Amino acid sequence: MExxxxxxxxxxxxxxxxxxxxxxxxxxxLKRWYLFxxxxxxxxxxxxxxxxxxxFLLQQEKEGKSKATVNRNLVSIRSFLFYLMKHGKLIGDPxxxxxxxxxxxxxxxxxxxxxxxxxxxxxxxxxxxxLRDKAMLELMYATGMKVSEIGGLKKEDIxxxxxxxxxxxxxxxxxxxxxxxxxxxxxxxxASEDDVRKESPYLFLGRQGEPMTRQGVxxxxxxxxxxxxxxxxxxxxxxxxSFAIHMIENGADLNSMxxxxxxxxxxxxxxxxxQRIGETFGTYHKTHPRx
Numbered sequence: 628m629e630x631x632x633x634x635x636x637x638x639x640x641x642x643x644x645x646x647x648x649x650x651x652x653x654x655x656x657l658k659r660w661y662l663f664x665x666x667x668x669x670x671x672x673x674x675x676x677x678x679x680x681x682x683f684l685l686q687q688e689k690e691g692k693s694k695a696t697v698n699r700n701l702v703s704i705r706s707f708l709f710y711l712m713k714h715g716k717l718i719g720d721p722x723x724x725x726x727x728x729x730x731x732x733x734x735x736x737x738x739x740x741x742x743x744x745x746x747x748x749x750x751x752x753x754x755x756x757x758l759r760d761k762a763m764l765e766l767m768y769a770t771g772m773k774v775s776e777i778g779g780l781k782k783e784d785i786x787x788x789x790x791x792x793x794x795x796x797x798x799x800x801x802x803x804x805x806x807x808x809x810x811x812x813x814x815x816x817x818a819s820e821d822d823v824r825k826e827s828p829y830l831f832l833g834r835q836g837e838p839m840t841r842q843g844v845x846x847x848x849x850x851x852x853x854x855x856x857x858x859x860x861x862x863x864x865x866x867x868x869s870f871a872i873h874m875i876e877n878g879a880d881l882n883s884m885x886x887x888x889x890x891x892x893x894x895x896x897x898x899x900x901x902q903r904i905g906e907t908f909g910t911y912h913k914t915h916p917r918x
Contacts, residue, residue, distance in 0.1 A: 656703035711867035771870035
């Protein structure tokens with residue numbers, strides 16, 4: 628079955644154009660599933676049963692895995708089994724009657740506008756690292772880009788003259804504008820580059836001149852989050868959330884936000900409005916004399 632899993636991952640990459648993040652999730656989930664099958668002496672996919680899958684999911688819950696993680700495991704297993712059925716290696720879907728655990732969607736975590744201003748002022752603009760970090764933070768807040776998008780950004784994707792960035796995705800590219808603050812930070816950062824870094828096509832580089840990784844961006848976020856006194860670790864997603872919520876607060880319509888954020892459908896964008904509705908109701912009940 629190990630070879631079937633590898634063939635599935637190759638299929639997802641080459642035929643389905645799965646992203647690196649999706650492939651990584653599949654690999655982690657199916658490795659865990661494969662180990663479970665080995666422990667239960669199951670070596671052939673045709674011996675997989677509904678009871679076996681339920682037992683695996685129950686074990687995940689007992690180990691303290693979140694409902695979201697258990698749900699993702701089920702999705703990965705189901706996708707793998709569909710692949711086997713499509714290629715004639717499995718008859719019938721043992722996951723057909725299995726319902727995923729209901730996942731409660733937590734409200735998006737975001738920064739206040741005051742916290743964002745503190746964050747953007749935190750990097751030391753007298754150092755090359757500070758210039759890089761400030762440019763990255765300004766661009767992330769200005770565009771709402773994902774961490775995977777910011778790391779893979781190339782210099783050719785930035786148009787300083789028109790103040791916009793081309794975000795390249797597998798299925799569709801999108802063009803997102805940015806303001807004067809982000810433009811000025813990017814210009815200062817690019818002007819500070821040495822000859823070696825100028826030769827790299829990538830916009831944001833690590834200490835050794837390599838393209839910025841997801842882990843590298845996370846470390847930078849965590850560092851500056853502590854610098855401005857945040858109790859929880861600052862994440863790239865929190866900045867993306869802040870971009871969306873602050874734009875909606877200032878009157879941006881959902882269709883425009885959907886395009887700016889690269890959402891496949893507007894349901895994902897509506898998630899940000901629920902946060903504001905909840906706060907509005909809270910304020911009403913606290914302040915209305917007859918609430």
